[in-house]
Amino acid sequence: MKSSAICREWINSLPPPQGYLKKEQTIGRELLLKKGMPSNKDEAWRLCNLNKLNSFLSLPEFNKRDLSSKIKSIFPEKDNDRERIIINPHENPIKDINLPNGIDKLSDMEIKENLGEIVKLTNIKNDVSVCLNQAASSELLALKIKSNFHESLEIVLPSIAENSVFTRIFLLIEEGAKLDLLQVFIGKNNSAQNHLIEIKLESNVELTHGLISMGEGHQSSSICTLAVEQSEKSKYSLHSIHHGWNYARFEPRIIQSKGEASTIMKGLQVTKSKEQIATHSLIRFEGPNGKLDQLQKAVASEYSHCIFNGSIAVPQNAQKTEAAQLSRNLLLSKRARIDTKPELEIIADDVSCTHGATVSQLQEEELFYLLSRGIDNDHANSLLLQGYYEEVVSNFPTSANKWNFIEKLIREIKK
Amino acid sequence: MISSTSKTILSIKDLHASVEDQHILHGVNLLVNEGEIHAIMGRNGSGKSTLSKVIAGHPSYKILSGSIHFKGTNILELAPEERARIGIFLGFQYPVEIPGVSNLEFLRVATNSRRKELLKSELDTFEFEDLVKERLKIVEMDPAFLERSVNEGFSGGEKKRNEILQMALLEPTISILDETDSGLDIDALRIVASGINKLSKPSSATILITHYQRLLNEITPDFVHIMADGKIIKTGDKDLAIDLEKTGYDFIDKNSKDREMAK
Amino acid sequence: MTKTNTVEEIVSQPYKYGFITDIETEKIPKGLNEDVIRLISDKKKEPKFLLKFRLRAYEQWLKMKEPDWSGLTYSKVDYEELVYYAAPKQNIKKQSLDEVDPKLLETFDKLGIPLGEQKRLTNVAVDAVFDSVSIATTYKEKLAEHGVIFCSISEAISEHPDLIEKYLGTVVPINDNFFAALNSAVFSDGSFVYIPKGVECPMELSSYFRINSGDTGQFERTLIIAEEYSSVSYLEGCTAPMFDTNTLHAAVVELVALDNASIKYSTVQNWYAGNEEGIGGIYNFVTKRGECRGKKSKISWSQVETGSAITWKYPSCVLLGDNSIGEFYSIALTNNFQKADTGTKMIHIGKNTKSKIVSKGISAGQSKNSYRGLVSISPNAEGSRNYSQCDSMLIGDKASANTYPYIQSKQPQSNIEHEASTCRISEDQLFYLQSRGIDFEESVSMLISGFCSDVFNELPMEFASEADKLLALKLEGSVG
Known part of the structure; x- marks a missing residue:
């Protein structure tokens, strides 16, 4: 149809x-x-x-x-x-x-x-x-x-x-x-x-x-x-x-x-099996002196697919904007897939805008370090993942903890 | 070194200046003659660095009133590069890193623009290399630094040596050295100080801006000025610096209180 | 409009290559159809397979739509109003330089590319292309001693048809995109390079493209093949006269690197960019792609893009061979109303493939400068790595700098790193240089070349300083 x-x-x-x-x-x-x-x-x-x-x-x-x-x-x-x-x-x-x-x-x-x-x-x-x-x-x-x-x-x-x-x-x-x-x-x-x-x-x-x-x-x-x-x-x-x-x-x-404001965006998306999760963010500064600190993390395992698309628009009237965007991605399986695309459109000249993206697996050296201290593989992996989530999770309102989402996240992803 | 026939190099009269709408200099008066070494001391925020930037013509600083004359000419209307060419040199407290711009090329272009002003011939790459190698000795600098980008990845001491190297190449009439001693270990301080001593000539003058007495043990000033609240509040000879080292800056507060009282 | 008038109008952007050569030209009638394609093929006395190639491409092209996806708006080209073949009237099959029309030699002299025996550049072989045809290639004999073939693609088609048939259209298929299909149907001339096995090309090879006619589309085709263990460095330069209409330039460049071969391809693009009101200039819609077919092969693109009203190009590397390497170094400078949408695609297919992207965009005036790139790691590309760095510099508050780096990974044992920044000329750096007696304009130009130095370092020696000067020239009057 x-x-x-x-x-x-x-x-x-x-x-x-x-x-x-x-x-x-x-x-x-x-x-x-x-x-x-x-x-x-x-x-x-x-x-x-x-x-x-x-x-x-x-x-x-x-x-x-x-x-x-x-x-x-x-x-x-x-x-x-x-x-x-x-x-x-x-x-x-x-x-x-x-x-x-x-x-x-x-x-x-x-x-x-x-x-x-x-x-x-x-x-x-x-x-x-x-x-x-x-x-x-x-x-x-x-x-x-x-x-x-x-x-x-x-x-x-x-x-x-x-x-x-x-x-x-x-x-x-x-x-x-x-x-x-x-x-x-x-x-x-x-x-x-x-x-x-x-x-x-x-x-x-x-x-x-x-x-x-x-x-x-x-x-x-x-x-x-x-x-x-x-x-x-x-x-x-x-x-x-x-x-x-x-x-x-x-x-x-x-x-x-009107600009003159501050925005922080910290996001985490985690996929497994055949899931697909996409984040499409956009921020537009309509006046001067705006600030953005954005971090988007993604973890894709098994057959899953994580997508991030981050637009930042800094028009002419948004002088002295300071924007930083970082997309960090972990790809944990050969069948999984990560797509990330920052999009910066800048017209104002007196601005400081940076963005970055990385795609990698868990660091072998870090893993080895933990293993060499007698920690088993699964445990070591969860520890590293927990560390990876920390940057996003740590700023949640404390009352969020009772929803046990971190445990669920870690339980779900096994390398 | 001081003689009555000395010619005036720099004359600053009742100078008021501001940056970002903040009034910082509140009436500075200073007279520097040929052959003299002046030291300006004072706390952070007393206006020392502002004074140096204003003399060099930094565009962010606004002159509210007063005058600066260099060898009798008003320089307030001159662009920074014009001031540099006629012989005013500022050694920066924090020399900026310029990635991608070759240090050697930068030094050559700068040297040639000064030479042009002095009606000397411009130096080609080879001639310049000879000159720079000779001047490197003054600051005991490794020629490898010539191949790198301007100040990029230089340690604090290396940056300061690079400043003195520029001074050696540009042969200024007046050198204003802003906290050249800060961040230097004893050896680097000696090298830099001896460089400055070697470069001083009867026809030129030096202004040392510093926090501490220790640079003044290496370079003996003819005058020591103390700055506070954007003014020179006391002038004396080298002993003033020694007193200051002993008593600290507290006496300034006392002084200014006294002045308040007097009012 | 007289020539001098035009020059006077372009104060901020002196374009010194804007002259027109007054030479008798043979042109075919305007418009495009099968007969035109047959006529071009016939004029060039091409073998049958090539005519078939052209006709297939034309058939595909008719089915395709002109792209409009990147947000670049331009007045669409009327393909029926274009002339698809123009050549200076002369004996095309020239045996020596003596037979080349002196006016043409003079033209290239004026462009700084002398072709005559005495004056020609040492250690650089030049293929000079004027409108649709190659008029001369220098150092051919010396190169032949090493087995290197460097000639116009027309000549290659008649002299080495087997190589052409084997490789043409294999990197950029005829239906790859709208402009590639058009090029495949009507391409007129371009350069051909073949480096045999084990040969390190003894000199720089270079093609110089000159558009002279106002209504002629420029569709050149370049094919470079580097056999096993061979290497070559190739440079192209481009200029065009100033017309107040837009001229279409839709080239296709294909590179093939076999096992352990290396190709370095540099471009200094200085087509006429239009005047300060954005009238006229070249539409530069180019498809450039290299395939690292062999193990440990390497393709490196470096480009300095300063001209054209609109540039739309993404020199790309398909990394098929294990351990192959792709590189892209780019400086794109736009001023006035120029629009540049450029970047690269790095397609990692083989194992342990590596790619590096360094892009520097400088936008001034009311121009629009976009980096658009794709890094794709396929499931089999274990151990692959990419590093990308995209920096933009804005001059004035009406120019725009956009960055669209697509990243796509399907292989966990791989690493992708991307960094980008946007800045303007730092006031502190500027003051530092000025306080050493260096004047404003020169300080700015030093800072801009400093900003671009990572890319300059990748250009062949002979051209790095040329490119530096070009940037300084283009920016005159736009800073302050």
Whole structure:
């Protein structure tokens, strides 16, 4: 079947546009029909194993109104000083929650004013990932983090099997607020998730954003688009981990709308068996004195494929930008594959931009050193991998530890 | 060495200067005559290095008021290269590394541009090599450094020797040596100091900018100036440096407090 | 527009090769079809296999679309408006230099490439190509003593058809890309080099390409074959007169290195780049590829790209033989409205293959300078290594520097390292040089050659200083 026909069939299977995201749904569906699913001729999808996208359109969309308490209980105990919001994609996500001091629901007016603006600003309005989400998302988690807020928040999606799930989140972080945000997405057997997250950082905001994205079980897929607008003097640090997905695509798009801000991105993607995980990041500096420190690490074993595509755009008005990007990759098997492509587009002349990439295996000398101290091969390998992950993992909010993701990462990869 | 018939080489009057909108020099006065060796001492941030950069014409420094005359000519309008050609030499505290640019070629181009000013013939590659080999002896430098890129991978001492080698080649009328002694071990300090001594002539002058007395044990200054807050607050002979070494810079604070009081 | 007028307009970028040689030219009518191809083949008295080769390529070309993927916008070429064969009217089969039109010799004299016995460069053999044909090759006899064949490709087609049939189109297949297919169909002339087994070529070989006619497409074809244990260093230079229309240059270069052979290929490209408003200039859409077919063979590309309105080229190495080596050293300088999209592909197939990429891009004016490269390590290329370094220098705040290094690895026992940086001329370095009496322009030019020195060191001696001067000349007036 042609991709447009598949799209039409899928759209017809969805409930007709309704609710307060009605307009978004209509637009998303129109765009998707017009564009169809991606092909390998699109530069952004060139390396994608397109078959892996089928589940997004073939799985039934999750539509149960209540999440059983059983699902909640599988989450680790939450910390006392940390609010946790569990998203039900088909229910008002904050219905049963007393929002803590300093966090408000966004008013309808504010939603109308802000929703989709960052998507527009980051130029991803027409991306298939975004269209898919817009076409199907029927609920929205829209929060305002107020200036006096200086605490932590967890946003967790229950792991749902045999279904497709679409969530949409909008966070407006007001001037001077300090937020420690942890998002956790867990995929179960035969599931597909698509998330669209918009975050607006007003000036002087400090946001530490941990994103743990884990596929558990067979055939789980995830597409996550993260659009962030940073106002001047804001600090954004994003720490992300993707692993265990049959297919995952992570697209952080960050705009420093007036420059003068600082961005840190530390990402880790780990693949095994026939998995494919891709990170497509973009940062654009729309004003002077912006800073970027980006590190993307990938580990590919068995038959898997890791992809990294990192764009940095420094237009003429972004003088004195300092950007550094590093892509470090470990290729652990002869059948695995790594593709990495930094993309720098620079017009301003008074800037300092560097990028680098390496692809290699675990260092034989390091391994030998450990073996020569009597440590067995498996253990030595895990130690080295742990060391390799450390750079990304160490900056996660401490509360992330209880999700045991590091142990899982190390258990999964055996050389 | 000082005689009443000495001609003035450098005359700085009430000089105010700023960098990145920060007012650093607050009225410097300095008179340097032929044959004289001046030492300028002072704490970090007192304006010593700024003064040297301003004399050499660094574009980041702005002159707010005052004047600098070299042999009677106002040099404030001159580009850095023009100042160098008429005989002003700045020995850098941190000589910059320039990868890819051959040290030998750099020295030759610089030497020839000075020679042109002096109406001497330009030297071709071979003639220059002879000259540079002879001058290398003054700083006891390994000719291998000529083949490398300018200062690239040079140790601190090697960079300073390369500075003095440039001074030897350019034969300046006035040399301003900014912390040439910093980061040098005893042997390197002796070599550099003896180089400076060998190069000084009755018709030229030297300004040593330094933190410590130890360079002044090797090169005897005729005048010692102490700088604080962008001004020369005290001038004396070589004994002033020795006093300073004994008492430290605290007396400056005392001094400035006294001045405050006097106001 | 008169010639002097044009020169005056280009203040910031004096192009001293912009003159036109007034010479009677034989041209075939405009446009491209099968008959034109037959006519070209006929004019060159080519064997049948070559006509077939051309016609096959033409058939493929008709099915292909002009590429538009790199974000380079240019006014598309009207292929029916081009002349595909132009040659100075003279006895093509020239026996000696005496028979070459003196006007042509004078042209090359003016370009600094004297061909006459007395004046010609010592130790460099030159093949001079004027529009579509090779007009003279120097030192042929001396090279022949060593068994080295160095001649125009037309001559090779008639004198050594077996070699041509065996190798032509084997590195760059006729359907490789749009411009390669076009070239394969209509190529006019170019150079041919054959180095027999065990021979170290006794002198530098060099081709000099000159476009003279305004409406003629330049489609030269170069083929270099280095047999086992042989080595050669080859250099090409290019210039063209200043026209306010765009001229298409779509060359194909194929290199074959067998066991333990080594080929060094250097280019100093100085086609007319258009004026300061971006009018005119050459479209330089070139396919260059070398195959290291043999064990321990080596192909090294070095290029200094300063000319052309648009450059689109990726000299590449296919490393088939175990332990073979590929290298790419590049300086690309763009000014005014020039666009250069250049880089390399290193395809590692054999075991223990090594590649090294050093690219220096300098963009001034409103130009756009992109490095685009691919390093690919295939599953069998155990023990392979790549090191890449891409540095960009920006001059002024309207120029752009882009870097797109694709890396693809399927072999864990391999190492890839890539480093890149973007900078401008350091004020501290500039002040240091100036404070030693070196004037502003000269300081800048020293710093730029310093920036490029890794690549200059790879150029043949005779041309390194020439290239250095070229860079200084191109940048005049653009800094400050």
